[in-house]
Amino acid sequence: MDAEQFFKPEMVTVLQHIQQGHEKEARAALTDGQDLNIHGDEDITPLLWLILQQDKAAVALALKLGADANFKRANGDNAITAVAGNEDTDWLKMLLEAGGDPNSVDRNKEPALFQAVGEGNKEAVEILLDHDADVNAVDGPGSNALQYAAAINDFEMVYFLLQHGADFTHRNDTGADLAWNIHKKLSRGLVSSSSDNYEWLMKSKQFIEQKGVSFPPLSPKEVRAIWAKEGKPGY
Structure with a gap:
């Protein structure tokens, strides 16, 4: 090229x-x-x-x-979002140390943290968080990185983010939270009980239960009904 x-x-x-x-x-x-x-x-x-x-x-x-490092392409991407999930984290370190924004957002309104999470790159996640990335930054539909990791079925990453202070009570625009995602995976058998991922799912469930979360949780439909009753805009 x-x-x-x-x-x-x-x-x-x-x-x-x-x-x-x-x-x-x-x-x-x-x-x-x-x-x-x-x-x-x-x-x-x-x-x-x-x-x-x-x-x-x-x-x-x-x-x-x-x-x-923060100069955007016309579509909204920048160098940080381009390298955030790269296996070679030297690129990310270099750009962040040159003043790159750890909370950069790409064309899809996904924070750079989502790129690292999507690649299962815990080192990159650590680097972003060490440079003050917001662990609870949200994408277009209002999900945080914790919910994104659960959505792509990476519960090792879910547990990792929980250890780094991710907000498990956060609800996206549909009304879903982490507990609902875990409940859905378990009730529908979407994670094999013989897999390592299942162990991480159960660790994540136990973690939030110890923090006071009860199962089964409210469904997104029930949450939206509550929001509508409370007069929340858009519901």
Whole structure:
């Protein structure tokens, strides 16, 4: 994926200097009017292009020269959301240490934390939380990362997030909370009792029961009826 496919010749030259480690030449070009925070063809940014080249030294230099880890593509994605679930967490650390927002949200209104959770990447989750990511940030439908992990059937991650303070009482826009998700999985036999995942599900259930949650929980339908009676907007 050549830079010429996406950027004007002047920016291609800047990127070449950066990849070759020529900081002085790259800085001179930037002083002369070039900008690392632009959109090239197909909405790619110079920083994202360098990340796609898997060139850590070049990315580090670009950040030093002013590339903004929070600079968004037109669709809303940025470099943080692009690497948050990456198995190689050096990328995430590099961007966060350069001022990247740990609460970045992608085009689907999903926080970066969801990308790490979706990949089952506990190290990336830890890194985001250590950089003050909100463990209870929500996506478009109002689910937090804990509910997302339960929805994708990763109860090891659910338990992990519970240990890191995730709010198990939170309800999404449908009225569902973690207890309902666990109840649904168990009552419908959606998790094999012989699997490791079942053990994590039961640990998660026990954890919230010890915190005062009762089973069976209210259904989302029952919760929505309560919200409607209380006059909650939209219900």
